[in-house]
Amino acid sequence: MTSPAALTIVNALAANGGESYSLNVQSLLVITTLAFLPGLILLMTSFTRIIIVLSVLRQALGMQTTPPNMVLAALALAMTVFVMRGVIQQEQDKALNPYLSGQITFSQAVTAAEPPIQDFMLAQTRKAPLHLFVDLSGGHYADPKSVPFTVLVPAFATSELETAFQISFLIYIPFVLIDLAVASILMSLGMIMVSPTLISLPLKLLMFVSIHGWVLVLGTLANSFVGGH
Template sequence: MRRLAALLAAGFAALVLLLIASPTALAATAEPVARPAAVASSPVAGLLAAQPTEPTAPVEPTAPTEGEATTGDNGNSVNITVGGGKPSDSLTVLVALTVLSVAPALLLLCTSFTKVFVVLSITRNALGLTTVPPNQVLAGLALFLSLFIMGPVASEVNDQGIQPYLKGEKSTEQAFEDGSKPLREFMVKQTRPEEIALFTKVSGQEKPANAESVPLTTLIPAFVLSELRAAMIIGFVLYIPFLVIDMVVSAALMSLGMMMLPPVTVALPFKLLLFVLANGWGLVITALVATYN
């Protein structure tokens, strides 16, 4: 027992001596740690040691010529067009919508549609038919007849105004001026000088030097009045044969004592027979187209 206690005391004393001597031995045997070279040559150290440089003077930009290709900082070439060129898609769509919005007015007032439709309506009334053919059929026939009559004029307007504008060869003002010339010439040929003088006097404008110098604000209403006048004259000529048939049928019914029978009911078959045998629609359309030749 005493021997075990003596061994424990000796071991504890040796442990204490070992703990006291270990820090000193470690300090004596430790080598100094070298500074890494990467730290000495780090980017931060280079930035701190670098001296500031003088800024370079700015370079004045040069204006590119029309159609010249310029090169950007990243090496990509950019084509710059100054003036001219084709109109943008948005501008083309805007012009198309504007034309479509005024298309009914242009169709009614600047083409042969008004005269054709009025003459066809008078022909229907002269026959004594109020709803046959219907208005939709007459309007469709008048529309296609107007396209047939105005075909050469529309082609000239497209060639002189619309296509050069879409290709970028003419500006908006120049395209409108050149494109309206064929339409102006057509209206001048179909307009009476008296109508032009009437609207010139009413508007208080000076007398134009020639027909080509008449403004459109004066030419268009004068053209419409001339078309209505010509349509009324054709309608008067169409009414005469049908009026004769009405008078003959009415006199025959009076002589027979059939005063209660409406003359219009009896005259209608004779009117239709005369109109069909004489090829009335063909004669009317031929006369209408001939007035524009």
């Protein structure tokens, strides 16, 4: 079922073009637009950093399928909404609500929606990726806010990958040390037939639970978006 808000947007676009679309064409356009939504979430929000860190954490614990992928994705999405709640509120106040109330046109709403998400992305984008894609684009911009989204989005995504791997490395180290300690003890005892994972897994789980690991990891992820780079 196509939402009224989505149909309103399609009708506005059609009105600007001087023609109206049938309900079937409107539904097709809305479905096509929604198909790009996952890509936008991955490339323009904090989702990528969070899901990568959570996936590496699961591997560091030695559990390949626990928590399941669906649980990690849902948790990452919830954390994304939490981290970006300020941006979402600005988008709603400056673009969505005025457009739905008829105060501004669709094109004006799109223009008003750009600054909040742009400011968020610029705050989290490192200088090296931004300079790289600016150089590759061959453009010259007076300040970072004048960088177009076609350059800012890949720079932001690259920066998120870099940050996610740095956080993941720091999280992985304690678990690697536990694996090495268990393997060394088993070898010194001559128990070479016993899998180190059999012993290290409960130890890692005990350590992770005792220090409130989920609270620490999620808190670190949330704080990593404060201040930016």
